[in-house]
Amino acid sequence: MWALRRSSNRLKNQGFSIGTLQACHAKSEMLSTYYKDMTGICKSPQVINDCHLSSRKFYHPTDIYSVFSMGSCSFSSQAGAKSSGEEDDLEDGFSELEASGNAGGFQDSDAESEHEDELLSDPKSDDDEIESTQNELEPLDTDTDVSEKRSPRKRVSSELFKAIMAASDQPIHSVLNKWDQEGKDMSRAEIAQTMLNLRKIRMFLKALQFSEWMEEHKKLDMVERDYASRVDLIAKVRGLQKAEHYIEKIPKSFRGELVYRTLLANCVSTTNAKKAEEVFNKMKDLGFPITTFACNQLLLLYKRVDKKKIADVLLLMEKEDVKPSLFTYGLLIDTKGQSNDITGMEQIVETMKAEGIEPNLQVQSILVRHYVFGGLKEKAEAILKEMEGGNLKENRWVCRVLLPPYAALGKADDVERIWKVCESNPRLPEFVAAIEAYGKLKKVEEAEAIFNKMSKTFKRLSSKHYSALLKVYADHKMLIKGKDLVKQMSDSGCRIGPLTWDALVKLYVEAGEVEKADKILQKAMQQSPIKPMFSTYMAIMDQYAKRGDIHNSEKMFHQMRQSGYVSRLRQFQCLIQAYVNAKAPAYGIKERMKADNIFPNRVVAGQLAQVDAFRKSAVSDLLD
Structure with missing residues (x-):
């Protein structure tokens, strides 16, 4: 795997520059690869002393995928480990944390189970651009190897779950009391399957009440x-x-590592x-x-909030x-790709292979995404062909992953070819x-x-399935068709939730009707206790910022x-x-950032200079 070469020198109780770190520590190849091009990003990464993360060292600015076996109510953090075979009637997308479709998902999951790979998202954009609702589980890693290609999963029915769903308008304790009084099955297996099904359709409150x-x-x-399962549900529902x-x-x-890593x-x-x-x-x-697992959680966190701190976590892992x-390698590959460091990304891939770890479907998808964005079409196509394998019909499970990137490359013939493999009996x-x-x-047709x-x-279609077409309408500014689709969705009895709100808001934003998009968001917040997605807020806030509308930008900031x-x-x-676009000074903005432990990067520092009410110019110096 990864042979870490330890240094005879202990880590000192102080920070070191990159050069000092390289001199004092014979780091592994992966660390060296990652550090190599960090000098322009991170001036002085702090060493993690005694394995503690202090808020002075780490600047401050997904729940656990629960797998309940029939024999025991097992709770694990195996995120994204899903079947590549037949799909459940409830659709795999409903299961929490299956955000990436394969072991080791690296993207953020959507509010209502959007688990498709983020193959086409802009790698240059901040992670927040594809941020999901944070009341849902983020994609976590699996600490064990999970085979990419597994046998089809058989859905196990639960009579208790059916009873709960049949009486969904009644308090769950009433249903359970009646079930118990009738002497029906209350075995651990039945309880486990009921809990799993409730989680799959994201009925976390009922799952908590059930528990x-x-x-x-x-x-x-x-x-x-x-x-641990209870901790997970409480965190989701009550904070x-x-x-x-x-x-x-x-x-x-029973207060062991599993409980605390669930909280983490x-x-x-x-x-x-x-x-x-x-x-x-x-x-x-x-x-x-x-x-x-714990280190991967920190990597996932710092990948979003402060990429400089990734080096600190890697140093801790080595120590x-x-x-x-x-999953660790996947995060590093994705981070390098987002920084447009294709060479560094490829070096990490080589290091991973040298340690005997082959890229899985998800890692290959990440590589394709960054190659597509970087204009390296030949490299992207080469990986896509590798993903296809020798016989696409035998590798049917990979079709859904191949379709979006081929489309991003403009390969209409390949999209048609792959869809024909699925067309006779497509899965959701x-x-x-x-x-x-x-x-x-x-x-569009x-x-x-x-x-x-x-x-x-x-x-039965979920809001996720309607939202796929709704996004197409939004991208093509087809407002009338989008509105008709939402009405059709409502008439079908489909639950309107954060994923639909997000697509609808972006539909109006793309059509130039920002105020209408804002109004939809406000109504959604009033009608539902579920909070909208991060990207929903940002879609509106970005438009207000472009207009230089300080009042509404501040309003969105406050609502978030x-x-x-x-x-x-x-x-x-x-x-x-x-503030920049309004050509107005932003009084106290630096203090606000400091209070939230947010530290500006080069771009933000330039923005701050423009809105500094007390900045001096050559003319002002003369006048003074």
């Missing part, structure tokens, strides 16, 4: 994974503070850097080993002999991928035809904070741009 009822009525002998308070009530014998993952999913560091330090204080996983993810692909090829076929093939989104550089950058 609480089971414990209250002593229907389940609670073990650590059950407590991190309530989850922390619950942990204090867990019997000490939820801190990361909400991009709460300060709290994540506190939890990480507490895990160390409690004597839990520093694991690949503690923590072996990187496929293939339908969605085909709609997106034809939309990117500007073939073909995308509509595929959507119509999908709606006839499957009785009220919704629970931790302030980060992306929001401040947009806000400051509103």
Whole structure:
């Protein structure tokens, strides 16, 4: 795997420059590769002393994928490990944390289970551009190797789950009381499958109430994974503070590493850097080993909020002999790609292969995405052909991943060729991928035809499936058709949630009706307790900033904070741009950033100079 070469020198209780680090530590090839081009980005990365993350060293500006086996209520952090075979009727996209479709997902998940690969998102854009709702689980890594190609998954039915859904208008405790009184199955297997199904369709509140009822009525002998599951649900439904308070009530014998890493993952999913560091330090204080999972969570966090700190985590991993996983390499590859460092990205791939870890489908997808954006079409096509394998019909499960990047390359013939493999009996993810692909090829009629076929093939469609076509309409400024589709969606009884709000808002934004988009967002916030997606707010805020509309930009900034989104550089950058475009001074903006532990990069520093009310010019110096 990854042979770390330890230095005889201990890490000193001080920060070192990159040059000093290289002189004092015989770092692994991966660390050397990552550090090599960091000198222009990070002046002096801080060393993590005694394996603790302090807020002085780390600047501050996804929940856990729960797998419940039939034999036990197992709770693990195996994110994105999904079947490549037949899809459930409920569609895999409903299962929490399956954001990336394969082991080791690296993108953010959407509010209502959007698990498709972010193959076509702009690699140069900030991670926040594709940020999902933070009340949902972020894609986490798997600490164990998961085979890409697995046998089809069989859906296991749950009679208790069916009873709960049939009486969805009733309080869940009433349904459970009746079920218990009738002496029906309350085995651990039945409980586990019911919980899994509730999580799959993201009914987290009912899942939490279900868990609480089971414990209250002593229907389940609670073990650590059950407590971890409860922590996860509480964090989702009631917030991190309530989850922390619950942990204090867990019997000490069950208050183990799994419970705390569940809390850590939820801190990361909400991009709460300060709290994540506190939890990480507490895990160390409690004597839990520093694991690949915990380090990957920090990498995922700092990839979003402060890429300079990735080097610190890598140094910690080397010091503690923590072996990187496929997910670790994937994060580093994606980070290099976002920085347009194609050479560095390829070096990390070579290092990974040298350690005996082959790129999986997701890593290959990331490479394709950055090659496409960088204009390296031949390299992108070469990887796509490798992903196809020798026989696409035998590798049917890869079709949905291939469609979007081929469309991004403008390869209409390849999109048509791959869709023909699926056309006779398409699965839901293939339908969605085909709609997106034809939309990117500007073939709206073909995308509509595929959507119509999908709606006839499957009785129940989720908001995710409608949103695929809605996004096509938004990209092509087809406002009337988009409105008609939303009405059709509502008439079908489909739940309108954050994913739909996001598509609808962007539909109006693209049509130039920002005020209407804002009005839709405000109504959504009033009608539902579920908070909108991060990208929904930013789509509107960006437009207000372009106009130099300070009042509405500040309003969106404030609403995001009220919704629970931790302030980060992306929001401040947009806000400051509103002041720049309005040619108005931004009094106290530096202090606001400092209060939120947000530190400007080169671009933001330039913006701040433009809105500094007290800046001096050559003329002002003469006048003074």
